[in-house]
Every structure is written in C-alpha cells, then in structure tokens.
Amino acid sequence: MGNRYFIITGTSKGIGKQLAELLLKKGDYVYGIARGTADMKEATDRYKHFQYDLGDLSGIDELVSHILKQIPLQEAEFIGLINNAAMLEPLKPIDRCSAEEISLNLNISLAAPMILTSSFIKHTNHLTARRKIVNVSSGSGSYPAPSMASYCTSKAGMNMFTQCIAMEQSGQPNPVEVIAFDPGMVDTELQAVARGKGAEEFALSEVFGQVYNAGQLRSPQDVAKQLIERMEEISDPSEVLHTMEG
Structure with a gap:
C-alpha cells in the first residue's frame, strides 16, 4: 500500500481545516x-503549510510545482487536489461593486482553482498513481441571488469547469477523476459574514440569519467527512457528482 497525498486550499479555517485534520487522522499527508x-x-510532520494569497495568480504554477517536489511521488498511491478556498464578498448589488472587488472574487474563487487544476494535471501526468480533483461548489452556482453576483458566477463557473475537465480527461491513459462537491449550507465564517451584513446592502442577510437560528446549517466536520467519502469512491471521470445533501 502506498501513501495518499492531498493538496488542499483554504486550510486555515472552515471546511478546509476540517478536511486536513480528518485526513491527517487517517494517516494521510496534507499540503495546505x-x-x-x-x-x-492534528499537529504532525505529515502536515505542511504554505502561506500564499491565491489572489496572486502569477505564482500558482510555481507553488504547485514546489509542493509536488516535496512529495515522494514514487510512493504515492493517491494524489488529490481539493479546491476549497473561495471568497464570498462583495455582497452588494453589482453597480456598487468596484472593479477591484469583482476581480479579486473571480481570481480567488474561479481563476485560482483553474490554474491549480492545470498545474496539478501537468505536473503529475507522468505518474501511474490515482489522481483526483474535488472542486467545492455551492447551490449558489445553480440558483441566482441578488447581491451575490460574483460568488454565484464563480460557483457556476466551477461547475462548468469541472465538466469540461472531466471530458478532457475521459480519453486519457490515466485520467484524473474530477468532481464538483456541493456541501449545502455550512456553519463557516462565510455564513457569519453573510448574516452580519445590513439588509439595505445585502437583501438575503435575514434569510441567512433564519437558517442559522433554525439550526439548519451543517457542521464543517460532517461536510468534510462526506467530501472524503465522495473522494474515495471511484467515480467515472466522464460524470460529475453534485452532492446536494443538507
């Protein structure tokens, strides 16, 4: 049995942190x-942290290459990339959003995962290990909402991107499995930010507050556990799994 190695974005909090801790508990290696x-x-020598701002697209390929050089790839049985990091703001009508705010959201939530995916596939194509990419999506990618144009658009983009990559990989000798995973509404900082907005700026803040008060948010631990289950399943690379539970 070889080892399993995971590159995960957004490991400082929320779902990303829970994922890292659960995988470390299982004996896997995590590069956050x-x-x-x-x-x-789970402080362990199997976790390595890379402090990097994914808004800076120009250094991502170098970062992925640097991380992969630290992995003993010959011993790898499974190498995963989990594109979890995303940005919720700007949460206001589009005519109040600046070019900088829109650009930063699209860079972190959509362009960065695309470049991470590109680099990950390119730098691991010579391997025989099982490879899998999980793109953390959201119901917001299918359901439009006022004051959430950037976030919804980024998530819709993630869904389409996942399907395109699955098609590209389907004819490859060692195809990368790729799935989009929708965790549902989860009790993370993103939710807290949405609840904390004034109604005049973000019309849905009250709805987010009601969901929270009714105890309908899922815990990051539950979601991380479910994501790992989905990742471990052998999925047909030509089919995208949307997990709509919760």
Whole structure:
C-alpha cells in the first residue's frame, strides 16, 4: 500500500481545516495552502503549510510545482487536489461593486482553482498513481441571488469547469477523476459574514440569519467527512457528482 497525498486550499479555517485534520487522522499527508496560518489540532510532520494569497495568480504554477517536489511521488498511491478556498464578498448589488472587488472574487474563487487544476494535471501526468480533483461548489452556482453576483458566477463557473475537465480527461491513459462537491449550507465564517451584513446592502442577510437560528446549517466536520467519502469512491471521470445533501 502506498501513501495518499492531498493538496488542499483554504486550510486555515472552515471546511478546509476540517478536511486536513480528518485526513491527517487517517494517516494521510496534507499540503495546505492558505493566506493565513493554520493551527492544526492534528499537529504532525505529515502536515505542511504554505502561506500564499491565491489572489496572486502569477505564482500558482510555481507553488504547485514546489509542493509536488516535496512529495515522494514514487510512493504515492493517491494524489488529490481539493479546491476549497473561495471568497464570498462583495455582497452588494453589482453597480456598487468596484472593479477591484469583482476581480479579486473571480481570481480567488474561479481563476485560482483553474490554474491549480492545470498545474496539478501537468505536473503529475507522468505518474501511474490515482489522481483526483474535488472542486467545492455551492447551490449558489445553480440558483441566482441578488447581491451575490460574483460568488454565484464563480460557483457556476466551477461547475462548468469541472465538466469540461472531466471530458478532457475521459480519453486519457490515466485520467484524473474530477468532481464538483456541493456541501449545502455550512456553519463557516462565510455564513457569519453573510448574516452580519445590513439588509439595505445585502437583501438575503435575514434569510441567512433564519437558517442559522433554525439550526439548519451543517457542521464543517460532517461536510468534510462526506467530501472524503465522495473522494474515495471511484467515480467515472466522464460524470460529475453534485452532492446536494443538507
């Protein structure tokens, strides 16, 4: 049995942090990328943290190449990339959003995962190990909402991107499996930000508050556990799994 290695974005909090801790508990190796630092409960030499701002697209390929050089690829049985990091803001009508705000959201939530995917596939194409990419999606990618244009558009883009890559990979000798995973509404900082907005700026803040107060948010631990189950399943690379539970 070889080892399993995972590159995960957004490991400093929320779902990304829970994913890293669960995988470390299983004995896997995790390479976390986040703008902030990561304080892992499962502090172990199997976790390495890379502090990097995914808004800076120009250095991503070099970062992925650098991370993969630290992985003993010959021993790898499974190499995964989990594109989890995303940005919720700007949460306001589009005519109040600046070019900088729109650009930053699209870079972090859509362009960065695309470049990470490109680099990951390119730098692992020579391997025989099983490879899998999980793109963390959202119901917002299918259901439009006022004041959430950038976030919804990024997530819709992630869904379409996932399907395109699955098609590209379907004829390859060692295809990369790729799935989009929709965690449902999860109790993370993104939700807290949405609840904290004024109704005049973000019309849905009240709805987010009601969902929270009714105890309908899923825990990041549950979601991380489910994501790992989906990732471990052998999925047909030509089919995208949308997990709509929760």
